[in-house]
Amino acid sequence: MNQHKKIALLVINCLQGGGAERVVLTLGQGFHELGYEVHVLRFKPLIEYDLNSNLNYHILKFKPYKLIPGSQRRDKIFAHAVDKYILKEIGSPDIILSNLDRADSIMSNSEMPNIMYVIHTTLSLSHQANQTSESHKLKQKLINRYSKHPCICVSKGVQEDLINYLGDITPITTINNPIDKVAIEKMAEAFVPDYQNYIVHIGSFKEAKRHDILLKAYAQTDMSLQLLILGKGKLKREIEALIIELGLEGKAILVGFHDNAFPYVKNASFEILTSNREGFPLVIAEALAIGIPVISTDCQSGPGEMLPAKNLMLTDDIHSIKEKLSQAMKDPNQFKSDFDDSLLPIKVAKKYLEFMDSHK
Known part of the structure; x- marks a missing residue:
């Protein structure tokens, strides 16, 4: 590992056949072209893409932590394990990008600096199934999560939706997905x-x-x-x-x-x-x-x-x-x-x- 290189870390649940998963690999290539040492950390071993050999890949399995009762407590304990793993195996990243719900939930409990969320979908629609008596609780949970770090939205529509749904809670911008x-x-x-x-x-x-x-x-x-x-x-x-x-x-x-x-x-x-x-x-x-x-x-x-x-x-x-x-x-x-x-x-x-x- 080259200590002189800046480090970019992309965090996602797995690399199984979705658009966000492909974006992580392509964006990683962009950071590599800028001279960064690029790491991808996932919580499940699933892979359905050819992996870019310019990137470094890590797995820290979430599955054993599912036995811990209480989702918030579980995420906090796992986030602590994630932080320890990053510092030991990767170093101190100059930028950490969290992708999709599972990673966002974990990284909102992380103590690492330089974290940003990448918002890949319209949150109000992806959480629409939960518009029940629980919807207020869910919304508050999302506000607590996404107010902790800046958000990068993959389209203007996603950014507008986030602000309309959760409010102007954090620094936010739109950067479209990379295409190689x-x-x-x-x-x-x-x-x-x-x-x-x-x-x-x-x-x-x-x-x-x-x-x-x-x-x-x-x-x-x-x-x-x-x-x-x-x-x-x-x-x-x-x-x-x-x-x-x-x-x-x-x-x-x-x-x-x-x-x-x-x-x-x-x-x-x-x-x-x-x-x-x-x-x-x-x-x-x-x-x-x-x-x-x-x-x-x-x-x-x-x-x-x-x-x-x-x-x-x-x-x-x-x-x-x-x-x-x-x-x-x-x-x-x-x-x-x-x-x-x-x-x-x-x-x-x-x-x-x-x-x-x-x-x-």
């Missing part, structure tokens, strides 16, 4: 899919992605292009059943989860996103990085910050999505948009450091 254009272009050449003339959709099989609305809208078009759906998740059976119910066998095809989906994107006529909530949808920026047209629902945060108005559709609206799908199938190129170079990893990492320096 060079790496994506290279990965997109890995193979050529066995499909031609198709639309691609990439997203976990969960409610927010609204695969149901996508399929119902697609069923109302002339289906002149096949629809390839990449992903996995708990709603897979319902999606398979809906494909059969709508008579879309052979037209809408579930291709499974791929740790490298970029060849499917590169060879698509266009990409579609139909979510009713997002933070900063990586799939849009990544498609733009390899020059593929994208149409998307105009959900609360993300798509409208990357795409022109003509590429956007109403959320949860089968008719709106059908109309845009039909237009794109006739002429995908009318929905081409430019990639924003300010999303390159080294430029995004610099913005993180500038924000931290201004709030020390």
Whole structure:
């Protein structure tokens, strides 16, 4: 370990197949390009991505601590163990970035300096299921957590949501997620899919992605292009059943989860996103990085910050999505948009450091 290098530490629960997990690896590369020694600390061993060899990886398992009664007490005890581990195995990081709920909960109990939260999603919507008699308690818990350190939101919509939901409780800014254009272009050449003339959709099989609305809208078009759906998740059976119910066998095809989906994107006529909530949808920026047209629902945060108005559709609206799908199938190129170079990893990492320096 080089004692002269500055240290960046990124903390996340695991590296299992989500957008935030991929952001951690890409942002780590940005800090590496700035000359930092970069460490990733996770609390579960799960990995579904090729790990960037420029980064150092650590696991401190949370599972044994689950036996400790009381979530707050448990998090405090585990946070103490995390601090000891960081100081012993990593050193004194110049910047610590906490990602997603589990890490945020732990790091809010940490005594380490230089911590910032990276807010990947609209908190009010991700905690919507808890809008019960417990909602006031939950909100207070989140205020206590996120007021302890500065917050970096991945889109303007996420920042507005945090302030509206929890109040102006901490220094806060928006820095969009990093996109490694060079790496994506290279990965997109890995193979050529066995499909031609198709639309691609990439997203976990969960409610927010609204695969149901996508399929119902697609069923109302002339289906002149096949629809390839990449992903996995708990709603897979319902999606398979809906494909059969709508008579879309052979037209809408579930291709499974791929740790490298970029060849499917590169060879698509266009990409579609139909979510009713997002933070900063990586799939849009990544498609733009390899020059593929994208149409998307105009959900609360993300798509409208990357795409022109003509590429956007109403959320949860089968008719709106059908109309845009039909237009794109006739002429995908009318929905081409430019990639924003300010999303390159080294430029995004610099913005993180500038924000931290201004709030020390």
